[in-house]
Amino acid sequence: MSALPPLWGAPSRSGSFVRTLALSAAALAAAAPCSLALAQGVATDTSLAPVVVTGQRAELDPTLPQTTASKTAEQLRDQNLVNPEDALRYLPATTIRKRYIGDRNALIGGRNFGTLQPSRALVYVDGYLLSNFLGRFDAPRWNMLTPESIERVDMLYGPYSALYPGNSIGTTVVVHERVPQGFEASARLGGHRQQFSAYGDSGHYDGHQFSARIASRLDSGLWYALHLNHQDSTSQPMQYHTSTTLTPGTAGTPVTGIRYDTDPLGRPRAVFGANSGAIDRTQQDTIKLQxxxxxxxxxxxxxxxxYWVNDSVTRNRTFLRDVNGNPVWSGTVTDGTYQYTIPTTAFAPSQRDEAHWQSGFTVKTRHATGWNGSLVASLYRIGRDDARQASQPDPVAALGGPGTLTRRDGTGWHTMEAQAAYTPTPGDFGDGHHALTFGLHRNGYRLDQTVDNVSDWRSGGGTRAQxxxxxxxxTAAYAQDVWTLREDLQLTLGLRVERFRAHDGEQLTSNGVTTVYGERSLNGRSPKASLAWWATPEWLLKASAGHGVRFPNVEELYNGTATGTSVIVSDPNLRPERxxxxxxxxxxSGVAHRLRVSLFQDVVKDAILRQSDTTVVPSVTRVSNVDRVRTRGIEFVGMQQNVFVRGLDLEGHLAFTRSIVTANTRDPGSVGAYWLRVPKSRGALLAAWRPNDLWRTSLGxxxxxxxxxxxxxxxxQPDVYGGVSRVTQLDWRASVKLQPQLEWAVGIDNLTDQRAWQSHPYPGRTLHTELRWTQ
Structure with a gap:
């Protein structure tokens, strides 16, 4: 195991810090196979460029104004990496609400936000935006990324850099895909089996995945990479039909199988089965050419x-049986003590057919010093998105019948970024030196969602209902200056100016009323400042402050969808989060260890909240502003190489956070309450042992x-369906090289089979196995 660089590129007392950076950058250019080009912002390769490479390790530039965390492809081999979002599992102050393998709504939660606020997380891949700010639970489009292509993942915390949009007030994820240096080929075949049980119901839920990559760099300078991925997986039950109205009586069909528990609010509750398309069989294919x-x-x-396609078919599972043992799906039922009425829509199945595509291009210069420029543009479009929902329960719906068809064809976004960065020549290095970045940014989101009533929910069109x-x-302009005041002191100043425009807003609600909304324009200005001081060659102290503006997304402004089970009330006059x-x-930092301690505070004015009332049927979700939310916390992050024995590395993090509503004129009763889904404490520990080149194992x-x-x-009562429970789960993985080009791995996630919930259930114990071939 190679040693760590001293102080991540800190200055020596015999020379300028900036000279150290320049020499390191020159060394990287000479060692291209080991270097990693990490894009600053979304365009140039300056501030996020690695300054030291030891073996296959590359470190981020320590002058970045925000705290960072990273995982390389080599480090990710110590995790059960099935979907791209798994790469974030062990990064500090991060929650990934991945409900099952193949989940299209794997949302990110961070220091100051929970998974109900996905618009506070930015995700880029090689400068191309994957963040999907179109819907309530639309997670980043991870499907445009394959696990085999990941070279490195960097996470940046907070709104401290002027180079990123206002959505960076939470977390920014920067993923880099591997660029071939010669001919490369790989293939992977994996499978998994999950054991899951809840409410007296248990079963196995299996899946498999095949992926391949072929890439090459030609003598002419042309390179290409082709990625293929196929996944077939089935989820555990995601939701349950319940009732907290326990009416004494014996009317209706006598049944057995009703389960009783206590709901998150502490009320007695009856549970009738897994419903609303609870069990999802999803088949996904991705093809990508670079x-x-x-x-x-x-x-x-x-x-x-x-290009990514998804074919999803759901089913439900009732717990109820009549006196003859037949399943009961709807109607009035009784267990001899209480009686309930189960709507016909409660156990109605659904299916979804999607086809998405994304394209982009980048042009950039690569001068070692002086000015560099770049242009990055991308386009994301939903070519087809048909979500079909039956109106009757599973056995009846299998024969057809009425339902709804929800479409989002043509929805998507586009981005463009032009950036220029100046790196001084080595002769200019010294006190008073400036490294400059300027940029122009634009993104646009378009959402068009329709709901039709159809006579046969399985196929065909219908009549427009909503x-x-x-x-x-x-549109934004920004500038950032990294100013070396002296060899051990560096000041970063930045300013981002943004203009937001919302237009063409329109609703047709279920009561037949059409509402057209006028155009809105808003402005935002976000100053940034960070001071870094190398107190000693081993100690780096940093103070950062930043302001960020997160504008509301289309769905938060205009969604007025109503179904038989839910109603959403949006607000076209929402104020931006500030x-x-x-x-x-x-x-x-030492030769073989690192330690960081951070104190942070974040105050968000006009925080955007989704508040759901599930005590009524249909449930009602309202989107509104909360005057002020304050988050304070302390975070410890560390790693140590060669602990006790050679090849045993230990890394971990622990954070304590207090996120509180401090003002809310619309709802004073919420003042003093904790902000939703932000854990009071959060951490992880990963021990990886690599005794030789043949095998490795890890426990997390x-x-x-x-x-x-x-x-x-x-x-x-957080440890039930609908609650947000504590999570304490163990993961294990081991791999061995059967031949120089062939590796077999086996692993288990949630080794102790702990049941955990984030409204929906997290997976139970899951066994993984995979066979990987590389050329």
């Missing part, structure tokens, strides 16, 4: 196109403490 060309020794161009549509655009954040950090612990799913924190 090409690049060295046009000149200092001018590069690249482009890609990706729709909502709208567009948002953000975050003011500060962080103090101290980092210590993931922990998340108490969090709330009720705006008043009245959810006193």
């Amino acid at each position: 090409v690049g060309q060295d046009l000149t020794p200092t001018l590069q161009a690249s482009a890609f196109v990706g 729709y909502y549509r709208g567009r948002t655009e953000i 975050s003011t954040a500060v962080e103090l950090s101290a980092e210590h 612990l993931r922990y998340s403490g108490r969090a709330y799913n009720d705006v008043y924190n009245l959810d006193v």
